[in-house]
Amino acid sequence: MNAVEVTGVSKVFRVAKGAEVVALDSVSLSVVPGEFVSLIGPSGCGKSTLLRLIADLDQPTAGEVLVFGKSARQARIDQDYGIAFQQAGLLPWRTVTGNIELPLELHGVGKAARRARAQDLLALVGLSDFADRYPDQLSGGMQQRVAIARSLAESPELLLMDEPFGALDEMTRERMQTELVRICAETGAAVVFVTHSIPEAVYLSSRVVVMSPRPGRIQEVVTVGLGSAGTRDDALREDAAFFASVKAVREALHGDAVHEKAPHSVRGVETR
Structure with a gap:
């Protein structure tokens, strides 16, 4: 069963004076369990x-739209996925631990179990020493790590991430990318990740879905063959295969008609 199955999806927004904006047009996409897909x-x-x-x-x-074979609504009710956005969205009056515990608290998990889960997640994101700090005592990158830990609180098999590193400086962003691939390798969660950054998409992903200008359609899908998430580190950013994959995504993004195969990379249009 696929983690995500999108079939023939269109989205039309009604705007002023009865006008319509077609945001998505006949989009179909599958994401398998454990796969990292960037949009x-x-x-x-x-x-x-x-x-x-x-x-x-x-x-x-x-x-x-199906998530693990369920309607998106049912998957939301069942807490089958976690979500992280560009802004960490932490509650300033709650400690780091309190923010991570929040989804568990809302769903009636006992205090001892919440605390134990928060401690595990703090260790996973490397923030065990900051458990009792408040959000305004953390850097932007640390706040995003807390937000990712919170999204993992209920052990989801899917993460939905909308430019979670977009507001960070480049050095912090690269560190967070490395942290994310490590976390994904350890948890085995599938990820759908929105980004504007080609290098970020390539570094993180097994596949990069390139979308066309509005109305949004899947223009091309680039399969990135850079090894499993658990083997990716900063050295990968200097690898020839990494640069070749970045080039392949850039050409797809700009509609280049020349389809070149990069070393260890396959480029092709999704036919679903």
């Missing part, structure tokens, strides 16, 4: 809209 495309192409449809934060005008 990339020009601003306004519908990549965040697609993520919101998967998360049941909005509903498609046409087509179907």
Whole structure:
């Protein structure tokens, strides 16, 4: 069973005076369990809209979205996925531990179990020494790590991430990317990740979904053959295969007609 199955999805927004904006047009995409898929495309192409449809934060005008074989709404009710956005969205009056515990508390998990889970997650994101700090005592990168830990609180098999590192400086962003691939390797969660950064998409992903300008369609899917998440580290950023994959995604993004095969990389249009 696929983690995500999007079939023939379109989304039309009604705006002023009865006008319509077609955000997505006949999009179909599958994400298998444990796979990391990035969505990339020009601003306004519908990549965040697609993520919101998967998360049941909005509903498609046409087509179907399934998460682990369930409707998006049922998957949300069952807490089958975690979500992280560009802003960490931490509650300033709660400690780091309190923020991580929040989803568990809302779903009636006992205090001892919540605390034990928070301690495990703090160790996973490397923040055990900051358990009793408040958000304003943390750097931006540390706040995002707390947000990722919170998204993992209920052990979801799917993470939905909308530019979670977009507001960070480049050095912090690269450190967070390395942390994320490590966390994904340890948890085995599938990820759908929205980004504007080609190098970020390539470094993180097993596949990069390139979307067209509005109305958003899947223009091309680039399969990135850079090894499993557990083997990726900073040295990969200097690898010839990494640069070749970045080139392949850039050409797809800009509609280049020349389809070159990069070393250890396959490039092709998704036919679903």
